[in-house]
Amino acid sequence: DQQVKQNSPSLSVQEGRISILNCDYTNSMFDYFLWYKKYPAEGPTFLISISSIKDKNEDGRFTVFLNKSAKHLSLHIVPSQPGDSAVYFCAATTGGTSYGKLTFGQGTILTVHP
Amino acid sequence: DAGITQSPRHKVTETGTPVTLRCHQTENHRYMYWYRQDPGHGLRLIHYSYGVKDTDKGEVSDGYSVSRSKTEDFLLTLESATSSQTSVYFCAISESAAKAFFGQGTRLTVV
Numbered sequence: 001d002q003q004v005k006q007n008s009p010s011l012s013v014q015e016g017r018i019s020i021l022n023c024d025y026t027n028s029m030f031d032y033f034l035w036y037k038k039y040p041a042e043g044p045t046f047l048i049s050i051s052s053i054k055d056k057n058e059d060g061r062f063t064v065f066l067n068k069s070a071k072h073l074s075l076h077i078v079p080s081q082p083g084d085s086a087v088y089f090c091a092a093t094t095g096g097t098s099y100g101k102l103t104f105g106q107g108t109i110l111t112v113h114p
Numbered sequence: 115d116a117g118i119t120q121s122p123r124h125k126v127t128e129t130g131t132p133v134t135l136r137c138h139q140t141e142n143h144r145y146m147y148w149y150r151q152d153p154g155h156g157l158r159l160i161h162y163s164y165g166v167k168d169t170d171k172g173e174v175s176d177g178y179s180v181s182r183s184k185t186e187d188f189l190l191t192l193e194s195a196t197s198s199q200t201s202v203y204f205c206a207i208s209e210s211a212a213k214a215f216f217g218q219g220t221r222l223t224v225v
Contacts, residue, residue: 043204043216089156104156
């Protein structure tokens with residue numbers, strides 16, 4: 001049972017445009033959500049997170065939106081750059097003693113074309 | 115970058131042999147984790163530790179054991195490696211729910 005799902009295996013975007021990556025979850029106990037970026041042959045790198053008490057969090061070009069009623073979150077990258085090309089994973093946790101005990105989606109491969 | 119070192123980075127082993135992967139941190143973080151990454155599954159939690167000698171099972175713990183005798187070291191052991199354990203293994207550390215830091219990964223091939 002996949003509790004966190006990324007239904008788009010890949011996304012292709014032109015440089016300068018917006019990239020929108022989506023993630024759905026089923027476990028209503030999740031109260032913290034994170035996005036990670038991964039380059040080949042490297043470990044995942046933390047990008048941005050959001051608590052369930054918020055519906056939006058921004059960090060530079062990256063914004064995460066959370067819609068709790070729909071159990072949906074999205075990552076917006078504006079403007080997209082070729083260096084953003086990577087695999088993006090969304091992850092969720094129930095917090096408390098579950099710090100770092102993350103449930104991941106399958107990942108979305110983002111390709112940003114110059 | 116968080117100080118996390120995984121060793122070895124690559125390993126090829128034969129079916130039925132024991133294998134131990136090591137994760138070493140210099141951040142003094144309390145929580146440590148082992149994940150495996152497989153196509154179509156993202157990363158899945160194998161085992162985790164919330165302190166020295168305190169460990170618990172994750173989602174895919176069968177065939178794996180762990181030990182943590184010091185804050186900085188977390189060992190993952192495959193008692194008798196099988197081909198289904200061919201994967202990329204990531205260690206992670208955390209001190210809060212806000213983020214976890216991952217190591218570079220160990221690519222394990224069981225032939």
